[in-house]
Amino acid sequence: MKKLALSLFLFTAFLQAQTQDEQMLRKLYTTALTDSKCYAWLEHLSNTIGQRMSGSDGAAKGVLYTQKELEALGLDRVFLQEVMVPKWVRGAKETAYIVDKKNKTEVPICALGGSVATPKQGITAEVVEVHTLKELEILGEDKLKGKIVFYNRPMEPENIDAFVSYGRCGDQRRAGAMEASKFGAVGVIVRSLNLRSDDFPHTGATSYGDLIDEQKIPAAAISTNGADLLSRKLKANPHLQFYMKLSCQSLGEVLSHNVIGEIKGTEHPERIMVVGGHLDSWDLGDGSHDDGAGCVQSMAVLEFFKKLQYKPKNTIRVVLYMNEEFGGKGGKKYEELSKANNENHIFALESDAGGFSPRGFSFECDDANFAKINGWKPLFEPYLIHNFFKGHTGSDIHPLTSEKIVKAGLRPDSQRYFDYHHAANDTFDAINKRELELGAATMAALVYLFDQYGID
Amino acid sequence: MKKLALSLFLFTAFLQAQTQDEQMLRKLYTTALTDSKCYAWLEHLSNTIGQRMSGSDGAAKGVLYTQKELEALGLDRVFLQEVMVPKWVRGAKETAYIVDKKNKTEVPICALGGSVATPKQGITAEVVEVHTLKELEILGEDKLKGKIVFYNRPMEPENIDAFVSYGRCGDQRRAGAMEASKFGAVGVIVRSLNLRSDDFPHTGATSYGDLIDEQKIPAAAISTNGADLLSRKLKANPHLQFYMKLSCQSLGEVLSHNVIGEIKGTEHPERIMVVGGHLDSWDLGDGSHDDGAGCVQSMAVLEFFKKLQYKPKNTIRVVLYMNEEFGGKGGKKYEELSKANNENHIFALESDAGGFSPRGFSFECDDANFAKINGWKPLFEPYLIHNFFKGHTGSDIHPLTSEKIVKAGLRPDSQRYFDYHHAANDTFDAINKRELELGAATMAALVYLFDQYGID
Known part of the structure; x- marks a missing residue:
């Protein structure tokens, strides 16, 4: 009987707490x-x-x-x-073109946070498209020296939590410039971390790790539409060139x-x-x-x-x-x-x-x-x-x-x-x-x- | 042992079904x-x-x-x-003004679906603001005859499911014109069924029930910002007038x-x-x-x-x-x-x-x-x-x-x-x-x- 009374007491206390909490919420x-x-x-x-x-x-x-x-x-x-x-600071708005033979096509880019600037006249180079940082090792300095590395691994659409897709692509933006520099690349462009096809470049921090200033190469994000366009054009002409100009600086x-x-x-x-x-x-x-x-x-x-x-x-x-x-x-x-x-x-x-x-x-x-x-x-x-x-x-x-x-x-x-x-x-x-x-x-x-x- | 085997069999079948369904989803x-x-x-x-x-x-x-x-x-x-x-069909875009002494303030309205038009020159009348259909009975023909009834009950923001709030306000739009007509009103304007403060009037069907054509009065939705403005102005001047012109027709x-x-x-x-x-x-x-x-x-x-x-x-x-x-x-x-x-x-x-x-x-x-x-x-x-x-x-x-x-x-x-x-x-x-x-x-x-x- 005592046990029942205690149970009832505890149950009542539990109900009251529930009710109080419910009311508070x-x-x-x-x-x-x-x-x-x-x-x-x-x-x-x-x-x-x-x-x-x-x-x-x-x-x-x-x-x-x-x-x-x-x-x-x-x-x-x-x-x-x-x-x-x-x-x-970002400085003047960035500009970029795909230079395919005589045709110049402007594409939306923005400097990644922490990037160094390009020289004032910008840089122009051939582009190597990759999907992972590991590919750099396979390609080696031979294929990468003097080139702009284009990281184009898209966010996976099939994950329900979009942060999972983000997590699986973030290395391109965070470490892409640092890694490409080690193989003599002169710049990087990174597909925007965006699940949608649109014209907004998405910035975000990039890190050069322990690189000395001379080794730091400019890094920009390109919009998803821009990335798709560049990738298509590269298939037709692997020797097209990319021009970009960044005016950012660290203060x-x-x-x-x-x-x-x-x-x-x-x-x-x-x-x-x-x-x-x-x-x-x-x-x-x-x-x-x-x-x-x-x-x-x-x-x-x-x-x-x-x-x-x-x-x-x-x-x-x-x-x-x-x-x-x-x-x-x-x-x-x-x-x-x-x-x-x-x-x-x-x-x-x-x-x-x-x-x-x-x-x-x-x-x-x-x-x-x-x-x-x-x-x-x-x-x-x-x-x-x-x-x-x-x-x-x-x-x-x-x-x-x-x-x-x-x-x-x-x-x-x-x-x-x-x-x-x-x-x-x-x-x-x-x-x-x-x-x-x-x-x-x-x-x-x-x-x-x-x-x-x-x-x- | 047989029982265990059966249990295991059923459990395995259950797991397989689960797995198949999981895979299909x-x-x-x-x-x-x-x-x-x-x-x-x-x-x-x-x-x-x-x-x-x-x-x-x-x-x-x-x-x-x-x-x-x-x-x-x-x-x-x-x-x-x-x-x-x-x-x-809606016809020409609707126009509406709050006419407060000599000042005319345009407000965004749109005809409710099924509404009759106003006369070509529009209608102008004093406004009676109500929050429920029941209020019409209390006010009676005395207060409503010749007036525009303004239904201004907002959607309740505190419901988690916005459809609950919608359900509790829909009568104003669906039956507001029919009911106001019975008390001699010449038109109705209904606060848009929108939880946000903005300038978009929201249409939707209105019904005249069994009213004969002569009893049908024009009915329009007013944006939530427009409704709030009208309500404020009515407090300052209960005798302000409202002008509206609707060109809709049923074909x-x-x-x-x-x-x-x-x-x-x-x-x-x-x-x-x-x-x-x-x-x-x-x-x-x-x-x-x-x-x-x-x-x-x-x-x-x-x-x-x-x-x-x-x-x-x-x-x-x-x-x-x-x-x-x-x-x-x-x-x-x-x-x-x-x-x-x-x-x-x-x-x-x-x-x-x-x-x-x-x-x-x-x-x-x-x-x-x-x-x-x-x-x-x-x-x-x-x-x-x-x-x-x-x-x-x-x-x-x-x-x-x-x-x-x-x-x-x-x-x-x-x-x-x-x-x-x-x-x-x-x-x-x-x-x-x-x-x-x-x-x-x-x-x-x-x-x-x-x-x-x-x-x-």
Whole structure:
């Protein structure tokens, strides 16, 4: 009888908790959809400030604006963290032509982030098309010296998660120039990491590794339509030439900032839960999806808690990281200072996959915590959030280490992300207000649940 | 021991079936994402043919084009079904002004489908803003006679499924004119059924019920921004006037067609499984999402089966219905002829909720079949299809009755649908190729499973 009473008590407690959690999630989603500033914040970041490339005026304006808006939320603390970031500028718009006998066909290209410029008059060379970095070894210096290497491995359309396709092609952009240089190539062009056929070249960081300046060769992305055209023309005339001119340059390091705001925990103020995105963007569009969306969603998590007068047990901190795109200095600096200050992070959530309809989260955690998270699935189902899996969470929270920490990444619908990613069309008109807000609510729901129930 | 052997046998059979089904679904999704015509079909329907309003040249061209494309698939039979449809034309672009003392402010409106025109010089009257049809009774003829009734109940932003919000506002558009006429109103304007603040008026059918011609009053939709402006101005000046001019007219009934193609069943050719969308659209955009997407996805289901040389047990029929938007004559005619021909339909699936990322299906079926469907969930999970629920499936398959029939509606992500629905921005550029293809694959997967395992 005692046992039955205990069971009943526990069952009732369980039901009440369920009901409380259900109510809290409903409040979070309703607040997001009816009474959040997150869309207006993004409108300002995107349309008034514009691109926020590391070290740019836009980035500095983004820091001041988000600091001011966080202060207006009445948080317990808002502050900046100094961080030195590399500054690279694109210079004049790039030009490129396919030179096929007497015909010149212009194609859309853009310099990859970190690339060196071409000489002022540009470079002209024959083109060698490859699909993998390994092919370079087979071809050797013999076939590659003095040539432009054209990396043309497309993203695989058959994967359901577009990030899987992205992951399998990224080496061309990140390491293509460094590797081709070793075989005497004079430049590289890389098929844009885009699943769609269009005319937008997609930039992104390239690395020269340990190469000395003399070995660095210019690297550009070409639009998917441009890549297809070049590939077709190469089949007809393997000796056609490619002309490109890049005017970009690296300007050393400059001072920038991470922006941080927090609500102090009522029970465990020393336990920190981070929610964040990155404030810097590429320079071609205005970085609405990458990652203005993640910034305003992270800010909105604290906005919702303030509006709903939710007093977290743990300290909830929003961090807008600087320089994710181009060195990740903000994430590293945050971790460095966290270590120096003996901070204890129990949880970190990043939104850096676009402001699309949320589908779930990726997690880096042990099995016990993953089981716990899966136990919360019924709470998320009314909001059509189902997709919980273990995998990469976020570049900015990656450096964070603690003995015990659960990391999570918001996983929105991935189908449209690479239409915009790192390209001139990553602009505010590509944002749907409701999708953005639903993502913010979904993040807040996860933060709430971990705040309530802790990590194992 | 015998029992164990039997268990092992059953378990192995189960695993093999699972594996076969898993493989078939993977093939369907890969075919959709790499080797389908569905996006090219929609491009033609939208950009070359354009709007396909019932009774229009575009609708006739749509019939011929889809018939030809279905024939090119090498189906067992492609045919047309004659159906008489109402023809209504918009005429000259509508104009409307808020007349506030001496200031005229133009606002975007469009006639509702089926509306009568205003007199040539337009109408000008004071405006009474209401939020429900019931308010008319409270206000009475006293307050409404000679006035324009302005229905301004917005779609609720807090619902996760945007169709729920749509359902709760549709009465204003469908019945608003009929009801206001009974109280002597001279016209109605209806807030567009759109969750976003923008300048697109959204049309849609309105009904006068049994009203005689003299009682029919002109009815227009106003954009959400226009509605908000009018409401604000009315608060400042309740006696402002509204001017509108509509030039639409009804031109009786004309001959049109449903387009049908089928693959004959190998085991039960007499059992018919229908998959369809509606070929007609509204006239403001080109009907890419509503419902060009549903048509090409339905065609693609048969395309995939032909490409994969899948021989269905039951007859699989694609039906492109005519006149869903404006009377539903195609769906009714299909059912009428099906009855006359003693056809046995066991399953019907409609896609009429936009070409967005698929999330699941709604079902009209008994509990046994719903349990069976839920048993298939693990097969759909790799494709992020989770949302199976009982509810409205599709207007065109609604008339279909059989003793035993399972009906299903594809449920794509609903967040963006009402940004475009029935408006001038429902155009091809709002379609994402991958989202469209994923929807088609998801439909094919469900058709395959019901074909394999039948209905209970």
